Amino acid sequence: MHPLMKAELKWCLFRHARRSNRSHWHLQVIQGVLIECWPFTALEDIDLAAIDRRDHLLTIKGMLRELKIVYSMPEDAREAGYLQFEHFGVIPDRTASELDLTMLQQRWLRDLLWDYFAFMLRSSQKHSSAFFHTLRRACQELGAFLELAEPDRGHDLTTLTRRDVERFVADISLRAQEGLASLGTANGLRPSTMTAVTRKKILDDLHKLFRWVLDQDEHEHRRMNRDFARAFPTGGQTLHRTRSPFTDASAEALAAPDNLARLAETDPADRGMLDIWRLTAATGRRPGEVRELRLDCLGIVNRVPLLWHDQTKVGNYDEAIRIPKYAHQIVLTRRRKTIALFEHRFGRLPTPQERAGWRSSPPTPAIHGASA
Numbered sequence: 001m002h003p004l005m006k007a008e009l010k011w012c013l014f015r016h017a018r019r020s021n022r023s024h025w026h027l028q029v030i031q032g033v034l035i036e037c038w039p040f041t042a043l044e045d046i047d048l049a050a051i052d053r054r055d056h057l058l059t060i061k062g063m064l065r066e067l068k069i070v071y072s073m074p075e076d077a078r079e080a081g082y083l084q085f086e087h088f089g090v091i092p093d094r095t096a097s098e099l100d101l102t103m104l105q106q107r108w109l110r111d112l113l114w115d116y117f118a119f120m121l122r123s124s125q126k127h128s129s130a131f132f133h134t135l136r137r138a139c140q141e142l143g144a145f146l147e148l149a150e151p152d153r154g155h156d157l158t159t160l161t162r163r164d165v166e167r168f169v170a171d172i173s174l175r176a177q178e179g180l181a182s183l184g185t186a187n188g189l190r191p192s193t194m195t196a197v198t199r200k201k202i203l204d205d206l207h208k209l210f211r212w213v214l215d216q217d218e219h220e221h222r223r224m225n226r227d228f229a230r231a232f233p234t235g236g237q238t239l240h241r242t243r244s245p246f247t248d249a250s251a252e253a254l255a256a257p258d259n260l261a262r263l264a265e266t267d268p269a270d271r272g273m274l275d276i277w278r279l280t281a282a283t284g285r286r287p288g289e290v291r292e293l294r295l296d297c298l299g300i301v302n303r304v305p306l307l308w309h310d311q312t313k314v315g316n317y318d319e320a321i322r323i324p325k326y327a328h329q330i331v332l333t334r335r336r337k338t339i340a341l342f343e344h345r346f347g348r349l350p351t352p353q354e355r356a357g358w359r360s361s362p363p364t365p366a367i368h369g370a371s372a
Helices: 003-018 027-037 054-071 074-080 107-122 129-149 162-178 196-215 226-230 248-255 257-265 273-283 287-291 325-346 352-357
Strands: 082-084 098-100 298-301 304-311 316-322
Touching: 003 027, 003 054, 027 054, 074 082, 074 107, 082 107, 098 129, 107 129, 107 196, 129 162, 129 196, 162 196, 162 226, 196 226, 248 257, 257 273, 273 287, 273 325, 287 304, 298 325, 304 325
Parallel strands: none
Antiparallel strands: 082 098, 298 304, 304 316
């Protein structure tokens, strides 16, 4: 095999093995991919249309995505219309390493969003995947409106004025009141119904984005009409109704031993489905917060059991709450199972450094404490 092709395949397999949210590349599929790659000098030389087997095609496409990180620079990604998180040394939780921005038809809007994301990624703040997807969704709604409402479809940045923003706000407000479909789509799916909550989120995100533009004196988007940027309002306040508690019948059904046993049957590998549910009910935490508990998340202060967790949705980390003794025992049992699984897999006990970053299941040593 050509040395370049060999090096690319080694790199792709190495990178794929390190990813915590990786899909499975079976050995037989990898062997088939090696045969497909044998006659070529590099992966980019392969004609994807000539590959018959779907599993081979998907694996090679995954390898090409890994190589884009090596062969491209941030400026190349900006020009092509996507954001590569690993160019900034960051991968948000539970999302792909690449964020597509090509659905934004106006080039100025796409570049503006890319520049804002790059600015935020270079800062010391940590952002969830929802931060990027919701702001892209807001820009998509604005871009779709300009496509329909402007004579030049919104491509000329210098012609946009305060009046255009007022028309946009009136449009999404009417859609929210009448329950009409939004102009933009979320994640490439069909348009969702515009609601008061969606309207508020869109306006809040656009207000934040264009306020950032106003603070960038030497930014390349300085051609923008500043009245246009200032005109984006916040979403205001929305009516918030507290969720009604479960009825007695529902609470009894959710805690019934037979139903809990049926839930445990859906988890034959014992990865913690029942434990997550029981801890969610016992602590009142979000399921995602329970799922992401670290291995050493327990403590006892004055004989009171405490649970340390991360409230990622509101940005609070290492928060401690008091828990009942049976919940404390659930976490202790899950900790013993996790350590036993690691010892069975690697033939040794974990080091303190490996324990420090673990969550609900043990990782491989190669990914240095990230969750598996």
